[in-house]
Amino acid sequence: MENGFESVQQVRDGLKKVNYLADEGIAGVVFLAQRLGKPILVEGPAGTGKTQLAKSVAELTDARLIRLQCYEGLDESKALYEWNYKKQLLRIQADKSSDSWSEVHDDIFSEEFLLTRPLLEAISSTDPVVLLIDEVDRVEVETEALLLEILSEYQVSIPELGTITAKQIPMVFLTSNNTRELSEALKRRCLYLHVDYPDMEREKEIVQTKVPDISANLADQIARIVRSIRQLDLKKAPSVSETLDWARMLMLLGIENIEAQEAKETLHILLKYQTDIAKAAKELSVDK
């Protein structure tokens, strides 16, 4: 991380080494983010490896991963920092007699009494970190504003203490499942990366990497069937993780060559809606 990446190809090879197969777009944006020191906003359907990307980059750069899981009702005391009230109280009670008030006052608002939460921890850390802000679309629009300062300036302002600036610029990933439109202000500060379902070749490679014992023939078949299924008009197309589950299951069943019958019987691993399963089964068995 100290030296940074040299080229897009290097990022791609590096990610491959940690078992993440990036396509050109993903590698390019990661490279760019590191060079420009900007956060990446990763969007895309569920189960396409958005969170995994952050984890893999952390592994690649030998950095610590700090994760902030977003949810409705997240506030600054859980995302940024909080004063340790109990400890402050103890401090005041411990030596009531000796100190003057002003001393105590200055003392209890020092870093010793600060509880760092993920965002503050990420920028005050001295060793390299990767900050993952997961499912950022779940917080309310107002809470998004909390993130703005840290995303553009890499600093946190604490009224009692002053501004804490990052000692080193961490890589920041924000993921979103696109359940709502993120604010312009947030988008403007990030590089945007849309991660879609991989194409057939890449999916085959992913299957082969993640399910090591699988034969090339089976992986190929799996990737092709999944692609055909994704082309149908479904409620929820199979994700990469579901493809992997399916591959593992076929391995367990000892199937080497997928026939229509077996495909039909195991479809429920890939698809989660009854109407989708019926549709796919029909499509796969009937042919003109």
Place this chain on the structure above:
Amino acid sequence: MKMLDLMSGFITELRNAGLPVSLTENLDAMEAVKEIPIEDRQAFKYALGATLVKSNSHWRAFETIFEVYFSLRGPEYNIVGDGSPDEAELWREQQDAQRQGEGRGQSGGSMDSLTPEEIAQMLVQALMNGDQAMMRALARQSVQRFAGMEPGRPVGGTYYLYRTLRNLDLENMLDKLMQANRDAAEEDLTPLEERLERDEFNNRIDRFKQEVEAEIRRRLVADRGAEAMAKTLRKPLPEDVDFMHASREEMQGLKKALQPLTRKLAARLARKRRHGRRGPLDFRNTVRHSLSYGGVPADPKFKYPRPSKPELMVVADISGSVAAFARFTLMLVYAIQGQFSKVRSFVFIDGIDEVTEYFKATEDIGEAIHRVNTEADVVWVDGHSDYGHAFEVFWERYGKDINAKTTILLLGDARNNYHATQSWVVKEMRKRGRHVYWLNPEPRSYWNTGDSVVGEYGGFTDGVYECRNLRQLEAFVEKLA
């Protein structure tokens, strides 16, 4: 300096196409360009995309404009199509393969000396093997040969595309490939295998088509210049596509855009319902939380409000011109039906029929819509819109089901073919129901011209809204729920 001009032209065009590119994003793009050499075109494209495009639905528009502005950059993309070393080499390889395969000796040379039949033969080969480089070379060759492009000719790109593809007989290509594949296989293919092969070939043919398109575009840009070309290619973004004038391709795009939109809308509505309003004090919860303050109820807790959900009746005109609009509105309404306590839908042309059952019978909205279009009994006399008669029958049959919780949506352009309007029905609806809204897919300036009588009905409703595209429809539905 050259780069700067190119970039500012590019970004201006993005803005013209409707993409919201802010100043900071512009600056970011400039920074990004410094880091990635323009020769690495894919990476360069993604670098620009990451900084300038912040929504996936805008990606296609971006890609097209990128192609136009940057397609002539870089050595491998120059226009002179023949005799480049790459192609010559490919060609020689192909020749060798042919000689071995068929024993047909032929002197080496560039592609220009081939007959059209040979080109077609090579294309089949390339598609069979999925040979990307060969496909690209062939695409360029066939455009050069078949498209008949002349500088300065004021013809659209689609014309050239059509000519090229017709000469290659691409329509029958799939059958040819399947046949060749069947011949090559030792044993019969199972239906599943055959289906997968078909998908694979379809995919390759599509890729080849894209290569041809890209080549044509490149040549047009070289001829006409990037700016003029970008202008002719400018298309509305999916959310701005007019329902009434959408092409088939745009319809597909619309359908795709609809699904994420409904998800967003549902999430937003659910959130809106939960927040913003506070219910009465939740005594139990407050007491429980007071324990951490030594029994002082310092942190009052409130019950979640449970506002009643509206009941919805959708009455839609599904005659020719406005059918697409009705379809989208029904899709949208049913996709978020969880936000309403009850949804009933009716469709009419000059007769009216209830179609709620179709949507109840299946989870698949697409299928239900299909049944609405084929099975619903909506023709009374001649199959020309008659709002007056349809409303009258509606009132007679279903009027008693309207109650104070019911919101009624009337969809249509109110082009009544000069029949009686029977607007008293709308007046009665409003008296009995909660709200009556009219959604009109026509531009506001067309209202009340010709046989449009929207003004006559509109006076009795709570509002008439122009709903020409997804953006307007979304805005309205959000207001409704």
